[in-house]
Amino acid sequence: MSASxxxxxxxxxxxxxxxxxxKELADHLLSVRFFVLLLVLGAAAIIPLYFAAERLRSLASExxxxxxxxxxxFTIGPEGVGFLRVDRFVAIxxxxxxxxxxxxxxxxxxxxxxxxxxxxxxxxxxxxxxGKFAAGLAxxxxxxxxxxxxxxxxxxxxxxxxxxxxxxxxxIAWLGITIVYVALxxxxxxxxxVVIRRAATSALAGLGVWLFVAIPFFGPLLLSALLxxxxxxxxxxxxxxxxxLQETILRLLPSTLYQEASLVxxxxxxxxxxTPTTIDQLIxxxxxxxxxxSLDQSLLLVxxxxxxxxxxxxxxxxxxxxxxxxxxVRA
Amino acid sequence: MSPVKRKGALRRRETAPAAGAxxxxxxxRTLGLTKEYGDLVAVDALDLEVHAGEIFGLLGQNGAGKxxxxxxxxxxxxxxxxxxxVVGLDPERDPLGVKRRxxxxxxxxxxxxxxxxxxxxxYTTRLNGLRGPEGxxxxxxxxxxxxxxxxxxxxxxxxxxxxxxxxxxADALVKDPDVLILDEPTxxxxxxxxxxxxxxxxxxxxxxxxxxxxxxxxxxxxxNVCDRVGIFAAGRxxxxxxxxxxxxxxxxxAAHVAVGFGGLxxxxxxxxxxAALAALPGVSEVVPPGAGHHEWRLGVExxxxxxxxxxxxxxxxxxxxxxxxSIREVVPSLDDIYRRAVAEAGVAGEAPRRAxx
Numbered sequence: 059m060s061a062s063x064x065x066x067x068x069x070x071x072x073x074x075x076x077x078x079x080x081k082e083l084a085d086h087l088l089s090v091r092f093f094v095l096l097l098v099l100g101a102a103a104i105i106p107l108y109f110a111a112e113r114l115r116s117l118a119s120e121x122x123x124x125x126x127x128x129x130x131x132f133t134i135g136p137e138g139v140g141f142l143r144v145d146r147f148v149a150i151x152x153x154x155x156x157x158x159x160x161x162x163x164x165x166x167x168x169x170x171x172x173x174x175x176x177x178x179x180x181x182x183x184x185x186x187x188x189g190k191f192a193a194g195l196a197x198x199x200x201x202x203x204x205x206x207x208x209x210x211x212x213x214x215x216x217x218x219x220x221x222x223x224x225x226x227x228x229x230i231a232w233l234g235i236t237i238v239y240v241a242l243x244x245x246x247x248x249x250x251x252v253v254i255r256r257a258a259t260s261a262l263a264g265l266g267v268w269l270f271v272a273i274p275f276f277g278p279l280l281l282s283a284l285l286x287x288x289x290x291x292x293x294x295x296x297x298x299x300x301x302x303l304q305e306t307i308l309r310l311l312p313s314t315l316y317q318e319a320s321l322v323x324x325x326x327x328x329x330x331x332x333t334p335t336t337i338d339q340l341i342x343x344x345x346x347x348x349x350x351x352s353l354d355q356s357l358l359l360v361x362x363x364x365x366x367x368x369x370x371x372x373x374x375x376x377x378x379x380x381x382x383x384x385x386x387v388r389a
Numbered sequence: 390m391s392p393v394k395r396k397g398a399l400r401r402r403e404t405a406p407a408a409g410a411x412x413x414x415x416x417x418r419t420l421g422l423t424k425e426y427g428d429l430v431a432v433d434a435l436d437l438e439v440h441a442g443e444i445f446g447l448l449g450q451n452g453a454g455k456x457x458x459x460x461x462x463x464x465x466x467x468x469x470x471x472x473x474x475v476v477g478l479d480p481e482r483d484p485l486g487v488k489r490r491x492x493x494x495x496x497x498x499x500x501x502x503x504x505x506x507x508x509x510x511x512y513t514t515r516l517n518g519l520r521g522p523e524g525x526x527x528x529x530x531x532x533x534x535x536x537x538x539x540x541x542x543x544x545x546x547x548x549x550x551x552x553x554x555x556x557x558x559a560d561a562l563v564k565d566p567d568v569l570i571l572d573e574p575t576x577x578x579x580x581x582x583x584x585x586x587x588x589x590x591x592x593x594x595x596x597x598x599x600x601x602x603x604x605x606x607x608x609x610x611x612x613n614v615c616d617r618v619g620i621f622a623a624g625r626x627x628x629x630x631x632x633x634x635x636x637x638x639x640x641x642x643a644a645h646v647a648v649g650f651g652g653l654x655x656x657x658x659x660x661x662x663x664a665a666l667a668a669l670p671g672v673s674e675v676v677p678p679g680a681g682h683h684e685w686r687l688g689v690e691x692x693x694x695x696x697x698x699x700x701x702x703x704x705x706x707x708x709x710x711x712x713x714x715s716i717r718e719v720v721p722s723l724d725d726i727y728r729r730a731v732a733e734a735g736v737a738g739e740a741p742r743r744a745x746x
Binding site for chain 2: 074077078080081085088170171172174175176177178179180181182386387388
């Protein structure tokens with residue numbers, strides 16, 4: 059055993075956070091919530107896919123030779139039902155993944171009484187929260203990549219749609235920004251688990267925020283109703299102004315950022331993410347000749363969105379980190 | 390059998406500095422250690438030293454500051470003033486170095502219920518950088534020591550409170566520490582389990598020269614296992630020493646000796662013995678045995694005469710041809726000492742001790 063003492067005195071090969079992450083990852087993958095969330099997201103992928111496949115078949119003649127047929131797998135659903143699309147479904151369900159894997163990260167250890175024991179091991183305190191975040195991120199990546207690959211595989215095998223090179227890159231970019239978006243919710247869940255002492259309360263708080271931020275029926279509709287009441291737009295200019303204000307406010311929400319970015323990345327024909335703010339701009343937009351954005355232009359369009367999402371994630375995680383480092387070990 | 394051999398080698402290695410090198414830093418030393426939470430002083434200027442090869446008991450009621458002290462020793466909370474040195478290291482500056490060499494059993498220890506006992510310990514060994522067969526044999530060793538081997542592969546959810554406590558001790562031992570800090574190690578354990586655990590601690594000290602700091606509010610349980618105790622009340626250490634020392638310090642200036650004689654049936658013989666005992670130098674009071682036992686209880690004043698009284702009683706037994714069945718100094722219970730100490734500290738504050746009526 060003297061060898062072990064010697065080896066523990068020298069810098070170890072495996073960092074503390076990696077050990078924590080490995081244990082947390084194993085826990086996640088064997089947990090009930092992993093299967094539940096996999097089912098939810100799987101349903102979120104398969105149900106719209108079913109409708110998308112139907113429509114793609116009937117539209118095949120029209121869209122053949124047109125742009126981005128492969129990506130249409132992700133962006134079209136049954137006629138008249140807007141939200142039954144893979145991208146919308148993922149936008150709604152993915153935050154649950156983030157909250158689901160983080161809401162009890164720290165307060166769970168606290169209530170089980172394992173936190174003092176864990177912190178009395180020779181690891182830095184931030185190894186605990188870093189390891190947990192890394193494990194959550196890994197699970198999210200696994201789930202999202204699996205779902206996207208399943209959809210793509212379905213498209214290839216059953217519908218015989220072969221993606222173009224740029225479509226693959228767009229898909230990877232979309233996957234990337236989706237992971238960042240879920241990471242934001244993961245960081246938010248971690249923050250809740252640090253600040254709120256009871257796991258059940260922090261789960262409820264997370265779901266409450268999710269309801270108003272990620273579900274379009276709540277936050278955005280409520281906001282537009284409120285703006286309508288207070289601004290009472292009459293003229294066209296006023297209506298556009300109110301819309302612009304609404305957009306500005308909504309853009310503070312990460313869900314809006316994500317939805318816009320997702321739209322642009324999956325749909326090359328989207329050339330703008332803002333509504334026109336004057337009548338002239340509106341006319342201009344109407345007269346615009348429909349065109350496809352090249353990949354680099356689409357990426358340029360969503361670059362601010364990506365940066366904002368990453369910044370929000372960093373801010374959430376940073377806050378959780380600082381609060382955790384300053385917390386007393388005892389409850 | 391190789392792990393056993395290795396352990397033997399290790400023990401020799403670790404006992405050596407404790408016995409041979411007086412210059413080695415004491416396992417635990419604090420100087421003016423203070424922790425304030427706002428207006429509340431949880432720990433007030435604590436000076437404490439725990440030596441290698443001893444079990445030190447930190448005794449006090451709930452909320453007396455025991456756990457706060459322990460957390461400061463581990464670098465898990467920062468002292469407001471003062472400093473601590475654990476195995477020669479500053480827990481504030483080098484918490485990892487301290488935690489590498491200190492095994493800690495937290496108050497109300499918890500485990501991951503979905504994992505087995507062995508898996509929980511494996512996580513601890515990995516966090517300590519111990520992997521592979523070496524780690525596994527460590528785990529098997531400590532599970533054996535706390536007698537959990539046959540339940541090791543059951544989920545911790547199915548363990549009783551006492552089993553979790555024993556697993557906690559295994560968890561503290563698995564990193565092969567030099568210092569063991571146990572916060573309330575005997576709560577929630579049945580009386581037989583307590584004896585087993587205290588025996589285990591004793592053997593760890595004897596075999597490995599480990600230093601053990603344990604805190605408890607169950608005074609009588611740990612009275613017999615601690616080499617020295619510190620009495621803690623309202624954040625202050627109001628008494629420190631061996632139990633007999635504390636008994637004298639906080640006692641009513643009298644120590645007690647119990648002497649038992651067999652075969653004293655006649656009244657006459659009893660009276661003669663009573664007179665002889667009362668005549669021994671240092672004896673202030675003689676209480677004859679009550680119904681059902683043979684022990685005479687002797688009050689000794691001043692307390693320094695206890696050895697004289699013991700020797701005198703022995704000599705008397707030999708001279709008078711009495712059948713001596715027992716002779717011992719009566720150690721008062723820690724509960725009594727504690728009550729007196731707290732009362733005294735409450736009355737006299739920092740002032741030197743005063744007799745308490």
